[in-house]
Amino acid sequence: MEQRVDPNSPLEYAAGTDPAYIPGLTAPRSAESAESVEAEEAQEPVTEPAAEPAADAAAPDDASVPDEEGAASEADEGASGPVFEVEDRRGSIKADREGIRFRLDDQEAEFRWDELGAVEVKPARFGRRFTVTVHLTTRRWFDAEVEAPARSCLKEWTADLDAVLDAYFEDA
Incomplete structure (x- = not known):
């Protein structure tokens, strides 16, 4: 039996070339749009250092010192808006007016x-795990988990994060 090699046969789109592609839900990206997204991502790194030298150089006053739970004090919230911050022994999640x-x-x-x-x-x-997932406009997502000291903290943390999201996420 003979096999015919046809160089003009159309190539089928494979999900392996674009991990974000879900058949029937998202349209496949063309080769040039995928290359432009890759070039854009190479120029703009996703991870950045969170601490700025100018912010660290400011002398802390009693109103901006966090309490033992890691949350910002009430006086600090009034000055710069609501702040959400939780942490455990390995990680932390913080949301304020600059972002998450x-x-x-x-x-x-x-x-x-x-x-x-x-x-x-x-x-x-x-x-006691509290997970926050951020979905970027570039069809990427990242998540972070923090272990709560008690199960009762999860509802409180959800309400506090909702307050921050209501204050800043709609404005962006």
Whole structure:
């Protein structure tokens, strides 16, 4: 039996070339739009250092010192708007007027409000894990988990993060 090799046969789109492609849900990207997105991502890194030298040089006063739970004090909220910050032994999640920052060990990622498409909050149904997932407008997503000291903190953390999202996410 003979096999015919046809160089003009159309190539089928493979999901392996674009991991964000979901058949029937998203349209496949053309080769030049995929290359432009890759070039854009290479120029703009996703992870950035969260601490700025100018902010660290300012002398802290009693109103801006965080309490033992890691949340900002009430006096600081009135000056700059609501702030959400939770942490455990390995990582932290912080949301304020600049954006959302994730930290895990020595790695940090900062997301500005204007680059976020959606923010998903998932408190654990069983256990004490609190997960926040940010979905970027570039069809990428990142998540961070923090372990709560007590299960009762999960509802409080969800309400506090909702207040921050209501204050800043709609404005972006």
